[in-house]
Structure formats: C-alpha cells, structure tokens
Amino acid sequence: AVVSTQSTGREDIEDLKIKVSANLSERIDDLKDSLQDTKVEILQNTAQKIEELKNKAEEMKTDIELTKDKLENLKKEREVDIVSGEEWVGNKSCAKVCAGTTGRNTTNWKDFSTDGVYTDVDISKCGFVKIPTITTALEGLNPGYHWRSTGPAAIYTATTHYFRIYIRNTYWNPQGGQAASTGWNVEWIAAGFTC
Numbered sequence: 001a002v003v004s005t006q007s008t009g010r011e012d013i014e015d016l017k018i019k020v021s022a023n024l025s026e027r028i029d030d031l032k033d034s035l036q037d038t039k040v041e042i043l044q045n046t047a048q049k050i051e052e053l054k055n056k057a058e059e060m061k062t063d064i065e066l067t068k069d070k071l072e073n074l075k076k077e078r079e080v081d082i083v084s085g086e087e088w089v090g091n092k093s094c095a096k097v098c099a100g101t102t103g104r105n106t107t108n109w110k111d112f113s114t115d116g117v118y119t120d121v122d123i124s125k126c127g128f129v130k131i132p133t134i135t136t137a138l139e140g141l142n143p144g145y146h147w148r149s150t151g152p153a154a155i156y157t158a159t160t161h162y163f164r165i166y167i168r169n170t171y172w173n174p175q176g177g178q179a180a181s182t183g184w185n186v187e188w189i190a191a192g193f194t195c
Contacts, residue, residue, distance in 0.1 A: 080095040080096065080097055080191065081095065082095050082133070082191055082192065082193070084133075085130065085131065085132070085133050085192065085193075086130070086131035086132075086133070086158065087130040087131055088130075089193075090129070090130055090192075090193030090195065091193065091195055093195075094129075094193045094194045094195035095191070095192075095193060096126065096127070096128070096191070096192060096193070096194050097189065097190070097191045098123065098125075098126035098127075098128075098132070098189075098190050098191075098192075099187075099188065099189040099190070100123070100125075100187075100188060101139070101185050101186065101187045101188070102119060102121055102185045102186045102187075103185050104139075104140070104141070104183035104184075104185050105180075105183070106185075107119055107179075107180065107184060107185045107186065108120075109174070109177075109179040109180050109184065111175040111176065112166060113168070114175075115168055115169060115170055115173050115174075115175065116151075116166055116167060116168040116169070116174070116175070117166075117167050117174045117175060117179045117184075118164055118165060118166040118167070119164070119165060119186060120162050120163070120164050121136075121162055121163050121164070121165060121186050121188060122161070122162050123160075123161060123162060123163065123188070123190055124160075124161040124162065126190060126192070126194075127194045128160040128161075128190070128192040128193065128194060129160060129192075129193055129194060129195060130160065130192055130193045131158050131159060131160055131192065132158075132160070132190040132191055132192025132193075133190065133191050133192065134155050134158055134163055134188055134189070134190045135153070135188065135189045135190075136152055136153055136155065136165060136186055136187065136188045137152060137153075137186075137187045137188075138152035138167060138184060138185075138186060138187075139183075139184070139185050139186075139187050140179075140182050140183045140184040140185065141182050141183040142182075143172075143182065144172075144179075144182030144183065144184055145169060145171055145172035145182075146167075146169075146182070146184055148169055148171045148172065149167050149168065149169040149174075150167070150168050150169070151165065151166045151167045151168050152165065152167060152186075154166065160192070165186055167179070167184070
C-alpha cells in the first residue's frame with residue numbers, strides 16, 4: 001500500500017507538471033500573440049504617422065514655394081528705378097523711396113534776410129548711403145500765403161542725412177514766427193540708395 005501511495009503521488013506530481021507546463025505554454029503562446037498584435041499595431045501606427053509627416057512636409061514645401069513666389073511678386077511690385085543722381089547710381093536692389101514732412105507744428109523755421117526763412121530737413125531715418133534725389137513742396141494753413149512763396153523747390157546742401165530749403169515771400173513776410181503760426185512745413189520725397 002505504501003508503494004501505491006508513492007506512485008500515486010509521483011503520478012500526481014507528473015500530472016501537475018504536465019498541467020503547469022501546458023498552462024505556461026498556453027500563456028506564452030497568448031503573450032506571443034499579444035506581442036505580435038502589439039508589434040503589428042505599432043508598425044501600422046508608425047507607418048500612418050510617417051505618411052502624415054510626409055504629407056505635412058509636402059504641404060510645407062508647397063507653402064514655402066508659394067511664399068517665395070509671393071516675395072518675388074512683392075519685389076517686382078516695389079521695384080524702384082533710379083536712373084541718375086547726384087552720385088553714381090547704386091545697386092538696383094538697394095533703391096528706396098522715402099517720404100516725410102517737417103510737420104505743421106514741429107518745423108524749426110529760422111529768419112533769413114529781410115523777407116525769408118529757412119529750415120533744415122532731417123532725412124537720416126531713410127538710411128541713404130548716397131545723396132538722394134529730393135522733391136519738395138511747401139504746405140501750410142490758410143492764410144499762410146505759402147502759394148505766393150518762392151523757393152519751395154530749391155534744395156540746398158543736400159546730404160544723405162539732411163537738406164536745407166529757403167523760402168521767400170515778398171507779399172507776406174514769414175519771419176518772426178509767422179511761418180510757424182500758419183503751419184508752414186516742408187513735405188518731401190527722396191529717392192536714393194541704401195547700399
């Protein structure tokens with residue numbers, strides 16, 4: 001009877017080993033399947049992400065090309081041709097038109113002679129490296145009689161940073177602060193080179 005118990009115990013252990021081994025094999029197979037499914041899912045997701053990135057890169061490339069085209073068109077639209085000037089003509093890509101005013105309330109008129117005034121006009125913010133071509137006009141309020149003045153288009157001592165303009169009016173004397181009180185100011189346009 002003792003022998004039969006031992007053999008039954010051994011058989012039980014062998015059966016248990018077989019059951020555990022089968023169970024482990026089944027679990028290992030399940031894990032392998034799960035890993036395979038996960039691997040396939042990761043590869044599919046990666047492939048999808050790569051395709052999305054390719055599409056975005058293609059869109060960005062198209063956007064860059066469109067932006068380049070727009071920049072080229074803007075360059076053409078902003079084209080300035082300066083065919084002559086006080087100094088030699090510079091690089092066409094550096095041509096610039098700059099405009100401004102001395103301002104109705106900020107022009108610093110100084111008396112000159114018996115019936116005239118002058119002012120220096122600052123154009124330094126334009127960044128010219130060569131003396132620009134300058135066109136001016138005298139603007140003011142009524143009754144400034146600026147329309148009867150001489151000299152609004154006469155530019156003196158032009159540089160890359162400033163120019164001077166003298167105004168004379170024999171009908172109405174602009175001296176003694178009269179030019180400032182009627183808002184006389186110099187409006188100007190300058191075309192030149194910045195490099």
